[in-house]
Amino acid sequence: MNSNIYKKKTPIFVFLIPAFIFMTIFLYYPFIRNIVNSFQSITGLGTAAKGFNEPWYANYKTMIEDPNMRIAIKNTIIMIIATLVGQVGMALLLALLVDNIGRGKKFFQTVYFLPIVISATALGLLFNLIFLYDKGMLNQFLEILGFSGLIDWKDQHHAMMTLLIPVMWQYVGFYFVILITGLNTISEELYEAAVVDGATKLQQVFYISIPLLRNVVCTCIILAVTGALKVFDLPWIMFPKGMPVNSTFLTGTYMYYQTFNSNNVDYGSAIAVVIVVLGIILSKVANKLFKEKDY
Template identity: 30%
Template structure:
């Protein structure tokens, strides 16, 4: 009887851990282990079917790799151009949707948000058709205005612009919904008081809306930065990194080395360098925002 009670108490005390065990096990197997294994592999090189310890050799080679620097440059181009344009566009749409004169707000919210739930491969293939240099719809519209069509995927900058347009189309709605939630949390009394004082729409936007959703803008900027630094699907499907590596990203270069050339150690080194870059940029964004708040 005493042993039965003791066992019952032990089972009751361990119940939360038993329930959490499957989740913890999956997290360890598919998150923690791959992170540790990737760090381990970054110090090894596959030779003749066996892994050989090479120390920092993969990292040294990486910092002399012109293709890696090209992929880093392309990724920074996407980051510097696409992220600010997308955040500003998302903020503008969110503000417009919240205006009282607009009718059918649910329809517009849904329409703008729908691209973000579209399958990555499907929408990338649609853009590949739309931007076709010979019979694409976008070139057809351009030619209607008397301009010459663009061979989007055959020029370095035109291919980059094509990818930027595709990413912006997909993720603007996602950020718009987040910003819209922040704008809706602003007390109506603030906007009404500003209107009574004679503030214009631009002044209300600059001095009320933006300061009140500043932290949400930061959140959207950081998540968009991380997503852009990990960009893979669009360049891989639309341009395959071409022409002449003009659109290859760090994520695609990691994939090529790991799964095309089977250089798992080198790919792991690229992954950890990407992680460091993402951490540093995120830290800088947090620091810049914190400094702005203190000022």
Template identity: 30%
Template sequence: MHFMRGTLPRNYHSGAWNMNKLRLNRSGPYLVMVPGVILLLLFSIYPFLFLLKISFQKYSPIGKTQPYVGFDNYITLFQDHNFWNAIKVTAVFVVSTVSLEFIIGLALAVILNQLRFGERLFQSLILIPIAMAPTVVGLMFRFMMNDQYGVLNYFSELFGFGRNAWLSNPDKALTAIIITDVWQWTPFMMIILLAGLKGISDEPYEAASIDGASAWQTFWYVTIPQLSKIIYIALLLRTIDAFRIYDTIYMMTKGGPVNVTSTLSWIVYDKGFKFLEFGYGAAICVVMLIVVVGLLTLLLKKFDVFEVEPRR
């Protein structure tokens, strides 16, 4: 009778509260993700879809109409010798820089991991290059490598090697870009590898010492296997970033001389913004994305970088 008169059972409010709390707990993670999803749609997915769309158009910001041309941009792209030259230059640059940065970064990480004092000071000094903007680094090395008053030529003459036209010589321009990139981004590789070295426990080293392993055997058969996944992650991150190099080339060589430093990112700028061929530039970006994603997918599949180890 009390219920018929509008009086609710005692446990009704607590039950409703618990149901609302349960619904909130279930939807909570999705509510937290909403701002990130919105930002992803605005700044990643929509620009990519727009890029894909204009790659099939003869798109120009000053044109009244933007006609669809189908795969013409892609056909022209694969017939362009500048595109194939850019692929070759990009491949040489990426392989050279990432390899050198890994070797030097690993050596520095091992040395810093062995230091007993002054480690923080040396880390701070070594990390200075990555705190600088690539445009600043490019301009600095442009002055340093100047064939008339550059400091590198001063030391080169001092040691009897003569002057070098670093940036105007087709045989040395790409080497100059590689040296600049290695100087700036080796500390990035070093800090990742050093963090990995710090996470290795002492037990494997103690076991190797008991077995009479030499320093080189310990490094090759203990340190490298323990560090393998960190190494793969560091290589992947630097490979992705190396493909996008633009700032340094713009400040130092502007793609020259005779296109020896013209990478994929550079010809995107050259075609898209200099000659306002946005559709053609978009097609280059799509091909570049496919190449990078395909390469990284193969590497991730081969090395199982993010494989979760089963619980024991």
């Protein structure tokens, strides 16, 4: 029997209109306004635009010539690669391991998810203490092991590694929960049939778990790629203003620096537009490369 719930369209529009108005005011209008701002001259927050730039694409031309923007894009690409390998890859490994243990699943799920619920500001301050040059926990541990000389973990040679470690550590649990949920949806009958056919645990992982997780992994990859483009809070706490020597700027932190520290609101708007464009392009590429399949 067909349902009559959708025959009357009026109640549907009544509930959709408030949500549409809310999104228009707080999402669509600011986004369009930001695009317009990127072509105008705005020298401070809350100040009116002085008109359109001459030429109108001046901010985008400046961006091409800006060495800090090139550093930000290079670091963001490194962040994307590290995210795919260190977050999604590690989360997949942990999910497969936890799914194959008999006891303690809830314990490990809680432990791995815990960093997500901790404030990024608190984590940034915590890792600042760990990586301190003098009396930092890591340098003290190296001294105990007999290494001579302190390492400045925030100099230009170690800065990106110092930044990547806490970012990867924080978000592994996020993808872990998604992947472990995907594993829980796989029918136990498939594993039972594989056992009857003599398949080992490793064969079950490679021929059942991973293939049936493909669509979930695709979703994680797209989230990781787009998330790496806009990561901001933890890197900014650890390396405000891109220090040292602007070597740790990411697209998100550089946009914030230009907008709030340098008062180049129009330039910051242009960077924001580029972040959105890069996000769309990279998500489309990832979607094509890891196209979801029907099983």
